[in-house]
Amino acid sequence: MLKASIALKKANKLREKSDELIKSISKALSDILEDDSAHVTFQPGDGWCICYTNDEFTHNALISSSFIDQLLVMNRNELLIALEKLGI
Structure with missing residues (x-):
């Protein structure tokens, strides 16, 4: 079993x-x-x-790693609409 301090150091590096x-x-x-x-x-x-940030408010949107490629080819308006649907 790893010491907790060593495990945290390794986790921080990762x-x-x-x-x-x-x-x-x-x-x-x-x-x-x-x-x-x-x-x-x-x-x-x-x-x-x-x-x-959109309209001076901070937003968060949960994404699947498999969806990021689709998001990166969208224009600004398309991306904002998609992120709003995924928002939390």
Whole structure:
């Protein structure tokens, strides 16, 4: 059994790698939405989530990893409509 401190250090390193891998996806979403704060994150218990601002309000939309490719080819209006349907 791993000591808790070692397990947390390993988990943190994996989280950092995950963050680095999704940077390009967050950048693409940010470009489409014209929102510098838009990003993808993983929420424990919920899964993948897109966080973005629209009409000066912050929104969150749960997404399936298999759906992200479809979202990234949409224009801004299509993406906002899709994210609103997926919103939490």
